[in-house]
Amino acid sequence: MAALEAAFGIPLRSFRLGVELAVEGTVALVGPSGAGKTTVLRAVAGLVKPASGRIALGDETWFDAEAKLFLQPDERRVGLVFQEYALFPHMNVRQNVAYAGRARVDEYLERFRISHLARARVTELSGGERQRVALARALARDPGVLLLDEPLAALDAHTKVAVRGELQELLRELGLPTLLVTHDYEDAAALADRVGVIVDGELRQLAAPQEMVAEPADGFVAAFTGANLLHGNARHGPNGLTEIVLDSGDTIFSADEGTGRVEAVVYPWEVSIGHDHLPDSAQNVLRGEIRSLSYVGNRVRVRIGILTAEVTAASAEKLGLAVGMPAVASFKATGTRLVSSTSSGSR
Amino acid sequence: MVFPIVAIFFHVPLSTLLHQLTNPVVTDALIVSLKTVAISQFVTILFGTPTAWFLASHRFRGRSLAITLVEIPIVLPPAVAGLGLLVAYGRLGLLGGTFDFLGINVAFNQTAVVFAITLVAGPFYVRQAIATFESVDQNMVAASRTLGAGALRTFFRVTVPLSRGGLLAGESLSLARGLGEFGATILFAGSFQGRTQTLPLAVYNQFEAVQIPTALAISALLVVLSLAILLILKVGVLWQPSRQRSASLFDRSVSV
Numbered sequence: 030m031a032a033l034e035a036a037f038g039i040p041l042r043s044f045r046l047g048v049e050l051a052v053e054g055t056v057a058l059v060g061p062s063g064a065g066k067t068t069v070l071r072a073v074a075g076l077v078k079p080a081s082g083r084i085a086l087g088d089e090t091w092f093d094a095e096a097k098l099f100l101q102p103d104e105r106r107v108g109l110v111f112q113e114y115a116l117f118p119h120m121n122v123r124q125n126v127a128y129a130g131r132a133r134v135d136e137y138l139e140r141f142r143i144s145h146l147a148r149a150r151v152t153e154l155s156g157g158e159r160q161r162v163a164l165a166r167a168l169a170r171d172p173g174v175l176l177l178d179e180p181l182a183a184l185d186a187h188t189k190v191a192v193r194g195e196l197q198e199l200l201r202e203l204g205l206p207t208l209l210v211t212h213d214y215e216d217a218a219a220l221a222d223r224v225g226v227i228v229d230g231e232l233r234q235l236a237a238p239q240e241m242v243a244e245p246a247d248g249f250v251a252a253f254t255g256a257n258l259l260h261g262n263a264r265h266g267p268n269g270l271t272e273i274v275l276d277s278g279d280t281i282f283s284a285d286e287g288t289g290r291v292e293a294v295v296y297p298w299e300v301s302i303g304h305d306h307l308p309d310s311a312q313n314v315l316r317g318e319i320r321s322l323s324y325v326g327n328r329v330r331v332r333i334g335i336l337t338a339e340v341t342a343a344s345a346e347k348l349g350l351a352v353g354m355p356a357v358a359s360f361k362a363t364g365t366r367l368v369s370s371t372s373s374g375s376r
Numbered sequence: 377m378v379f380p381i382v383a384i385f386f387h388v389p390l391s392t393l394l395h396q397l398t399n400p401v402v403t404d405a406l407i408v409s410l411k412t413v414a415i416s417q418f419v420t421i422l423f424g425t426p427t428a429w430f431l432a433s434h435r436f437r438g439r440s441l442a443i444t445l446v447e448i449p450i451v452l453p454p455a456v457a458g459l460g461l462l463v464a465y466g467r468l469g470l471l472g473g474t475f476d477f478l479g480i481n482v483a484f485n486q487t488a489v490v491f492a493i494t495l496v497a498g499p500f501y502v503r504q505a506i507a508t509f510e511s512v513d514q515n516m517v518a519a520s521r522t523l524g525a526g527a528l529r530t531f532f533r534v535t536v537p538l539s540r541g542g543l544l545a546g547e548s549l550s551l552a553r554g555l556g557e558f559g560a561t562i563l564f565a566g567s568f569q570g571r572t573q574t575l576p577l578a579v580y581n582q583f584e585a586v587q588i589p590t591a592l593a594i595s596a597l598l599v600v601l602s603l604a605i606l607l608i609l610k611v612g613v614l615w616q617p618s619r620q621r622s623a624s625l626f627d628r629s630v631s632v
Contacts, residue, residue, distance in 0.1 A: 076518050102521035115519040119537045129523040
């Protein structure tokens with residue numbers, strides 16, 4: 030499978046979008062809305078012409094600013110699935126899929142389990158069905174690269190989990206270079222081999238999800254992956270640890286090196302909650318009142334003071350956690366990563 | 377509002393009206409009208425549609441000016457338009473010599489009638505077509521392109537079907553306006569029976585000649601034709617085969 034190579038720059042209204050990507054397998058671009066994610070997809074598809082750079086799939090060059098080469102979208106082998114799917118409302122499901130190519134329509138209808146909807150109008154379909162039609166239509170083009178714009182954003186929470194699973198499976202089966210954009214880090218981590226965090230048109234970090242959690246490039250990336258960001262000033266502390274005086278007045282320790290203005294990264298699932306704590310020098314302790322509890326499946330997200338912790342529903346019940354209750358949050362100094370301070374705060 | 381229309385049918389007995397329909401003045405005018413309106417509508421759609429599409433989908437300097445130029449005839453009194461045509465393309469007009477040289481004689485013949493109707497009625501279609509094309513979801517167009525369709529195929533398979541309702545509405549308006557055209561035609565083409573006398577001109581001509589029943593018969597005919605256009609518009613927009621129903625009026629957005 031030929032890889033997609035895209036390196037280009039596009040001046041946008043308030044910043045310049047610049048990316049450099051080699052897409053093999055699945056790459057997800059995540060970032061806040063307005064970061065330029067969709068523009069990246071549109072540029073690869075040929076719907077937007079970058080000011081500089083080069084886009085190529087294997088040895089097919091689609092865009093080369095220096096050679097003044099720009100192929101129209103219909104001359105590029107791309108399958109773009111739009112955020113709202115952009116199905117043609119004046120055609121039925123079958124006609125939509127056949128628009129790109131008549132040869133294997135039945136095969137695609139079958140594969141996406143929409144044969145029974147062949148004659149249905151697309152406006153009558155559910156969100157999940159629409160997505161299957163959009164995918165079938167994009168693949169009927171026989172593309173060399175698949176582009177997915179917020180593939181899960183148009184779905185309700187209930188449908189989303191199931192569709193995400195299907196999509197995961199599909200992407201693995203297809204083995205096509207796939208570039209998808211989403212504002213949801215969790216979706217990105219679930220679907221992609223590598224995740225790129227893009228902010229204000231700039232690719233901050235491109236790494237495997239587990240790597241991104243282990244070593245976030247900066248505070249923004251960390252916050253985006255779901256971490257707590259604690260701002261403070263660092264200096265050398267006892268036992269080779271770094272002591273951080275947080276802006277909240279608390280003091281915590283980290284095994285990472287750092288001085289001056291830093292952001293301490295603490296993942297919610299590394300925070301434990303109790304009524305009191307056992308004295309332990311390698312354990313950071315923050316006391317606070319429980320501000321909120323939200324149940325997600327069998328997990329509970331607990332807002333305590335400046336932290337968010339994630340504990341199992343069972344342990345939350347055992348502790349009898351309730352909003353307004355004082356509690357103690359503790360996390361290991363070795364699990365407290367330090368990144369240098371960035372201007373962009375949390376999301 | 378409706379009373380004058382009703383009155384047309386009841387001022388003289390219905391049998392007189394029907395009898396008058398065989399009057400050569402009426403049949404000649406009907407033929408001239410149908411022929412000139414058909415040609416002018418054909419010309420309008422042929423050239424107006426690509427023009428409207430271009431103006432709707434391209435941003436360039438002078439675009440607003442171009443759109444304003446298209447709109448001018450809508451606000452211009454038809455008599456002024458007719459006089460303008462006369463001094464521009466008439467035998468003694470600015471381009472009269474050029475037209476003569478090319479062997480085109482436009483004053484006081486059916487070509488002149490077509491000119492007058494196209495100028496006055498065409499902009500109603502073009503203006504509506506611009507607005508309709510502008511409202512087509514650009515993601516649909518983009519989707520078509522990424523699915524391998526070129527610009528032309530995208531236009532005919534996606535843009536036009538999605539604009540169907542709006543285009544039909546504009547065309548009906550233009551057709552009705554063209555059928556009723558009076559001022560520009562009488563000034564530029566004159567009112568010669570069998571040549572340039574359209575139905576509205578015949579109404580005036582018969583009225584002047586105190587042939588009231590004939591004038592009324594032609595008027596009744598025009599009322600029927602106008603209502604038919606209105607009916608075709610309503611039916612065309614509202615009733616469409618279920619799978620082909622216009623998206624532009626009812627479900628422009630496929631967002632969930």
